[in-house]
Amino acid sequence: MDLMDSWNKPPRKSPWDKQQTTPPxxxxxxxxxxxxxxxxxxxxxxxxxxxxxAAAVWLAxxxxxxxxQEQAVVKRFGVVDRVVGPGPHYHLPSPIExxxxxxxxxxxxxxxxxxxxxxxxxxxxxxxxxxxxxxxxDENIINVQFTVQYRINNLEGxxxxxxxxxxxxxxxxxxAMREVIGDTKVMDALTVGKSLIETNTATLLQKILKGYDxxxxxxxxxxxxxxxxxxxxxAFKDVVSAREDQQKxxxxxxxxxxxxxxxxxxEGVQIVNDAQAYAEQTVLLAQGKANxxxxxxxxxxxxxxxxxxxxxxxxxxxxxxxxxxxxxDEKLGQNFMPFLPINELRRAANxxxxxxxxxxxx
Numbered sequence: 001m002d003l004m005d006s007w008n009k010p011p012r013k014s015p016w017d018k019q020q021t022t023p024p025x026x027x028x029x030x031x032x033x034x035x036x037x038x039x040x041x042x043x044x045x046x047x048x049x050x051x052x053x054a055a056a057v058w059l060a061x062x063x064x065x066x067x068x069q070e071q072a073v074v075k076r077f078g079v080v081d082r083v084v085g086p087g088p089h090y091h092l093p094s095p096i097e098x099x100x101x102x103x104x105x106x107x108x109x110x111x112x113x114x115x116x117x118x119x120x121x122x123x124x125x126x127x128x129x130x131x132x133x134x135x136x137x138d139e140n141i142i143n144v145q146f147t148v149q150y151r152i153n154n155l156e157g158x159x160x161x162x163x164x165x166x167x168x169x170x171x172x173x174x175x176a177m178r179e180v181i182g183d184t185k186v187m188d189a190l191t192v193g194k195s196l197i198e199t200n201t202a203t204l205l206q207k208i209l210k211g212y213d214x215x216x217x218x219x220x221x222x223x224x225x226x227x228x229x230x231x232x233x234x235a236f237k238d239v240v241s242a243r244e245d246q247q248k249x250x251x252x253x254x255x256x257x258x259x260x261x262x263x264x265x266x267e268g269v270q271i272v273n274d275a276q277a278y279a280e281q282t283v284l285l286a287q288g289k290a291n292x293x294x295x296x297x298x299x300x301x302x303x304x305x306x307x308x309x310x311x312x313x314x315x316x317x318x319x320x321x322x323x324x325x326x327x328x329d330e331k332l333g334q335n336f337m338p339f340l341p342i343n344e345l346r347r348a349a350n351x352x353x354x355x356x357x358x359x360x361x362x
Contacts, residue, residue, distance in 0.1 A: 069105040113145035140186035149219040157215030176205040
């Protein structure tokens with residue numbers, strides 16, 4: 001009798017009904033069930049071969065290959081048993097063991113605040129304002145679009161500690177960026193502070209994901225675009241332009257200062273050196289004159305008359321060449337009448353510029 005047919009028949013009275021006075025025979029029930037299954041299987045060696053082939057096929061389903069960029073987690077009855085790397089492997093067939101594979105060397109990329117519509121060229125993007133609009137530390141709203149690159153460094157944590165890994169990374173990235181932007185002034189975010197924002201966001205994001213035991217390693221955070229909302233973009237451009245002009249003027253002034261100060265210092269050193277040289281020269285000259293005077297005085301003390309005569313002669317040698325002279329010889333006697341052409345001497349003196357005066361000597 002077919003087992004299924006017997007199950008589909010109306011139920012008989014249970015042997016445990018109150019009318020039953022003796023307990024059921026368990027051995028008899030098991031024998032009946034065995035006989036029914038025996039009639040369903042093929043007779044002879046063919047049935048055994050079929051069972052062996054089916055078992056071999058079932059066991060063969062346990063062979064699997066892990067690609068070079070992948071790792072696989074082997075679970076036994078739903079519990080992680082081991083993690084295997086690239087190459088051929090074997091696991092006990094399902095439902096005893098199952099595997100989950102993922103690419104662990106691949107660098108994955110998330111877009112926050114925008115989505116790429118067409119990679120181009122030229123590339124076209126769509127803004128996602130609910131992700132990109134953020135409040136700065138000085139209470140200004142800016143539009144921040146950035147990318148996050150990450151890879152798997154612990155496959156077990158990635159697969160089983162996060163329900164939706166990509167959504168988790170996206171939410172954590174947005175949260176980390178909002179916190180960093182909240183500590184940054186708007187002009188720094190728009191100009192010179194972008195590199196620091198990227199570094200701080202990557203550090204904070206890695207800390208958040210580590211707290212989840214996510215098995216994810218952040219490769220980098222890259223700002224795609226940072227700009228004010230469209231409604232105030234022109235006003236911000238004017239402010240940025242003014243700040244750039246201010247910085248340019250500051251740089252020019254710094255350059256002028258850096259050029260002028262060394263030059264002034266050099267000129268000051270030169271003046272000091274010239275003054276020191278002049279002082280030394282003046283002192284040496286004065287010392288020389290003093291020494292000469294002392295030498296002359298010493299000679300004068302030894303021979304006063306001779307020294308006076310020598311000084312007189314030297315003085316005359318210095319003075320007489322500069323004046324017009326008339327020399328009269330006293331030996332001519334009383335019969336000689338000196339004649340001085342005063343008018344001619346005056347005209348000659350005027351012609352020479354008045355520097356020379358007529359002088360007569362006897």
